[in-house]
Amino acid sequence: AAPTQLVVSGPSHREKPGQSVPFTCTARRFFPKDITVKWLKDKAEISAQQPQITPERTNSSYNMSSTVTVMLQEDDVRSQLICEVQHPELSSPLRGMYQLRRALRVSPSIRLVSDPPSPVEVNKTVNFTCHVKRFYPGDVTVTWLENGMQMKVENISRPEESPLGLFELRSQLEVQATEEKNTSVFTCRVVHDAQAPSDTNTTLWIIDPAR
Structure with missing residues (x-):
């Protein structure tokens, strides 16, 4: 089974430029277990922690969670994070997006x-x-x-x-x-x-x- 919709989530409240902020990408209910995750900020790839892959309790599939930490900058109001997932059951990569302005507060x-x-x-x-x-x-x-x-x-x-x-x-x-x-x-x-x-x-x- 191919992974279903990717969800990219950020902080619960806005953060200032200069803060390092974690963002998480989750994919659910895929099989087999092999999955690769790539994070991009706009078009540039950024490094992330190893994805956590856990078995789904009710059936023989897997869930994945991947976290990346981004130091926010003033000009991130125009930037987006992209989580890109590849899996044997997908014909093309699955992408989830997060507009960084949702996480940002720039004081005047x-x-x-x-x-x-x-x-x-x-x-x-x-x-x-x-x-x-x-x-x-x-x-x-x-x-x-x-x-x-x-x-x-x-x-x-x-x-x-x-x-x-x-x-x-x-x-x-x-x-x-x-x-x-x-x-x-x-x-x-x-x-x-x-x-x-x-x-x-x-x-x-x-x-x-x-x-």
Whole structure:
């Protein structure tokens, strides 16, 4: 009997680039026992542990499990793992696939820019822009705080996908530099993929506010 459908499984939650993550390929109910397994990442072959072959309890066939460990990278959002099995009863190899983006979380880089930069003249309009770059998946929320209090901000762009498959967005905040806002701290708070918030702060300085 030829092996039935291959199942390739990965981690139960997303992992960061630089983590070594196991992936498993299983095939069931084949006979005879001879089976060969090959793993590829995109088109390049990668080495795996020896497959575990165990007899099926109910009938005279076998099950196979093969595990490979992959160190995830940022650009794996565009990569796939392929488990390829050959068996005497198969006329062509059987393939199972796993899109590595399902296992990957790339945290954003965050940069907060003030235009014009502090210190500014009193009553000038200041534009703060929060650049949130190179993240995956695209699930992100941005909020602004002034001295720790949440502000109402409309100007938040939608995440855009780059050619690499990572996302980026920007959020803008317009502030009137009135005297009482001197030394106010503005925070861009980013929550990515339900992780802990990441805060980036800037302080508004006003030139000689007492004059």
